[in-house]
Amino acid sequence: MSDEEDDIVLSELDDEELVQQMHDDLYDGLKDEVVEGTNILLGRDWAPYRVLTEALVGGMKIVGEDFRDGILFVPEVLLAANSMKSGMAILKPLLAETGAPTIGKMVIGTVKGDIHDIGQNLVTMMMEGAGFEVLNIGINNPVESYVEALNEFQPDILGMSALLTTTMPYMKVVIDAMVEQGIRDDYIILVGGAPLNEEFGKAIGADGYCRDAAVAVDMAKEFMARKHNQMAAG
Amino acid sequence: MxxxxxxxxxxxxxxxxxxxxxxxxxxxxxxxxxxxxxxxxxxxxxxxxxxxxxxxxxxxxxxxxxxxxxxxxxxxxxxxxxxxxxxxxxxxxxxxxxxxxxxxHCYAFFEGTQGFLERAGDEFTAFYLTDFLARQFDAFVWKPLGLDRHPELRDSYFGHYEKLVYQAQTNDPNLTAIAEACARRLGLVFEHRITGYxxxxxxxxxxxxxxxxxxx
CATH class of the missing domain: 3.40.50 (Rossmann fold)
Structure with missing residues (x-):
């Protein structure tokens, strides 16, 4: 985005300029600059949650939009995500200390026979940025791993990811097993991955198909709001 | 032609x-x-x-x-x-x-779809190349994944893979050498498998x- 990073001294920028510059640096995948900006804002007594939402999530939202619109591609998104991850590594312990709001819990994992985790790692990061507590159980998960994680972590949402046409049907195996065990309706089930589509999500009995990480966050928030409304009404 | x-x-x-x-x-x-x-x-x-x-x-x-x-x-x-x-x-x-x-996909039908699918459960850490994809590795893999500009991303993409299986339609030593070099570039073990068509x-x-x- 910016061609003048070398000339900019982050510490000399006012808050608004610095946040804008951090958005640019995140967009450009400049990890060191994002870390520096995060530390500067914390040094100016910004609450960790504010740094997260305004500087990091705000920047990553632009990256997500440009990815969706075909302006950015996977390598650039990965670099931006790695930058955000570095910033979040500073913020995470502080967020825990300061009791930042948690709006829901999620277990996420790639299905059995599939080793692709770029998408689900991105979703994890964006969900954490949005205030969700996420347990990422990694790749190649059989039914048993999902169920174990659900029992231990007690999330509101289960997210399943698959990159391959050959592995995506396993999502239905997991959902069917949950139905059989009588736990299906205890969770909101969101699915995603390159070969999936909305029809597939409906056909396997998921609650929602998420075409990218930003949609996953929006959908998760929407389902959580519905859940709270139902609880209030009940 | x-x-x-x-x-x-x-x-x-x-x-x-x-x-x-x-x-x-x-x-x-x-x-x-x-x-x-x-x-x-x-x-x-x-x-x-x-x-x-x-x-x-x-x-x-x-x-x-x-x-x-x-x-x-x-x-x-x-x-x-x-x-x-x-x-x-x-x-x-x-x-x-x-x-x-x-x-x-083509990886399945070059090997024989039925056998490929039967083995899939044991071979999901394999990355496949065909003759064409070995010749066009840069255009299909290296550049689209940004590895020409950001080689540090390699393990983000391939960290969970273990081997590169070169499914050879022809038995061409030059192409085999190219495919083996692709495996080295991705940090994967190389396997040469002649499938024919x-x-x-x-x-x-x-x-x-x-x-x-x-x-x-």
Whole structure:
């Protein structure tokens, strides 16, 4: 985005300029600059949650939009995500200390026979940025791993990811097993991955198909709001 | 016929207009299809750009558009497997009443789809290259993943893979050396597996014979 990073001294920028510059640096995948900006804002007594939402999530939202619109591609998104991850590594312990709001819990994992985790790692990061507590159980998960994680972590949402046409049907195996065990309706089930589509999500009995990480966050928030409304009404 | 890999990647291959049967396929299969069908005068070949392999969401609309433009053929056969379309290409083929290759992708039908799927559970940490993809590794893998500009991303993409399986359609030592170098670049163990044309050859021979050889 910016061609003048070398000339900019982050510490000399006012808050608004610095946040804008951090958005640019995140967009450009400049990890060191994002870390520096995060530390500067914390040094100016910004609450960790504010740094997260305004500087990091705000920047990553632009990256997500440009990815969706075909302006950015996977390598650039990965670099931006790695930058955000570095910033979040500073913020995470502080967020825990300061009791930042948690709006829901999620277990996420790639299905059995599939080793692709770029998408689900991105979703994890964006969900954490949005205030969700996420347990990422990694790749190649059989039914048993999902169920174990659900029992231990007690999330509101289960997210399943698959990159391959050959592995995506396993999502239905997991959902069917949950139905059989009588736990299906205890969770909101969101699915995603390159070969999936909305029809597939409906056909396997998921609650929602998420075409990218930003949609996953929006959908998760929407389902959580519905859940709270139902609880209030009940 | 000599076809450049770069042209097959970006442009594909136009049909010659000769033949009653049209094979509409992926540019990454052009050489193999031509090698199999050169004995059949009644088969014509139209290949869409091979780079669609990297953009499965574009395959169905482009195949549909190509079919709409075809004229004068008795029969069309799709030389595509599912290829990441999540069943949508099969749905299009059903809608149009045309046949296509079975299975998930070319890696499966080159090895024989049934056997490939039976082994899939034990081999999901394998990254596959065919002859075409070995020759076009930079265009299909290295550059689109940004590894030419950001080699540090390699393990983000390939960290969970263990081996590169080169499914060789031809036994070419030069190409084997190229594929082995690809494995080294990705930090994967190399495995050379000569597959020949597998189910592609079976399907095209069946197409040729059921549709009748044109008289000489």
């Amino acid at each position: 000599t076809v450049s890999d770069d042209v097959l990647t970006e442009t594909g291959l136009a049909p010659t207009g000769a033949g009653r049967i049209l094979v509409l396929g992926c540019g990454a299969l052009a050489r193999e299809i031509l090698a199999i069908t050169r004995q059949f005068d009644h088969i014509d070949l139209h290949c869409l750009p091979a780079i669609l392999h990297n953009h499965p969401d574009r395959i169905v609309p482009e195949v549909r558009a190509a079919i709409a433009k075809t004229d004068g053929y008795e029969r069309i056969f799709l030389a595509y497997a599912d290829c990441g379309t999540g069943g949508q290409l099969q749905a299009l083929a059903d809608e149009m009443g045309i046949d296509m290759l079975p299975g998930p 597998g189910d592609l050859e079976t399907a095209l021979n069946q197409l040729a014979h059921t549709s009748g050889q044109a008289p000489p």
